[in-house]
Amino acid sequence: MKKESFTSFMKQVAADLQQSGNLGTAHVYRSSLNAILVFQESESVEFREITPEWLKHFEGSLRARGCSWNTVSTYLRTMRAVYNRAVDLHRAPYVPHLFRSVYTGTRADRRRALDMEDMKKVFARLLQSAAIPPDMRGAQELFILMFLLRGLPFVDLAYLRKSDLRGDVITYRRRKTGRPLSVTLTPEAMFLLQKYMNRDKRSPYLFPILRSAEGSPEAYREYQLALRHFNYQLELLGRFLGLKDRLSSYTAKHNQFSI
Structure with missing residues (x-):
């Protein structure tokens, strides 16, 4: 039996959110998934491929594409939520501090208030x-x-x-x-x-x-x-x-x- 990939699991999570009426969150999950697939240049990413090094390269790729730090953080926090859910369901291995080296905070990238x-x-x-x-x-x-x-x-x-x-x-x-x-x-x-x-x-x-x-x-x-x-x-x-x-x-x- 073929093992479930990270991306197929994430796609299912997004579909479940859509089905339950969480349309905005589902949209964020699908956008994050699309960013992952563009970076990977593949239709699938396996759980074993998600390493601190892979995440750091993904973060750098997003910045190189012009994504703000808040967008980068949104994608990485979404990935972390999906990965943690997979760990809880025993579908992915637990890796300590997997997301420690990438940015998952929030910051003001530009002034939003006018003078x-x-x-x-x-x-x-x-x-x-x-x-x-x-x-x-x-x-x-x-x-x-x-x-x-x-x-x-x-x-x-x-x-x-x-x-x-x-x-x-x-x-x-x-x-x-x-x-x-x-x-x-x-x-x-x-x-x-x-x-x-x-x-x-x-x-x-x-x-x-x-x-x-x-x-x-x-x-x-x-x-x-x-x-x-x-x-x-x-x-x-x-x-x-x-x-x-x-x-x-x-x-x-x-x-x-x-x-």
């Missing part, structure tokens, strides 16, 4: 001009709304439900932590919310970002596509405004913490 001068540019009303696409203007106003909602992450914005809004208060649970939060809307935030809120009476979502049922693979794909488009428009906006630092969906959160 006050750049934030003033972002909050300034864009001129009514054909040179400014509607998508860019919409991204600017959604970014401002996220900032006014105490740095609301885009994932929480996408999954907000109409039932989360009562009067001028939004009450919701963070997707990442499950922590319950309440935000009172300022008049400016209420104006933007009413401008961009979902007009489809059949949809449970507060904003027209998702169409599919919450927890479904389709909804997760819709979220990923929307996030990608939002960040692309913010990048264009940052260039248009001549910002010194990169503008992204994370900036609303980090500026909320820094101001």
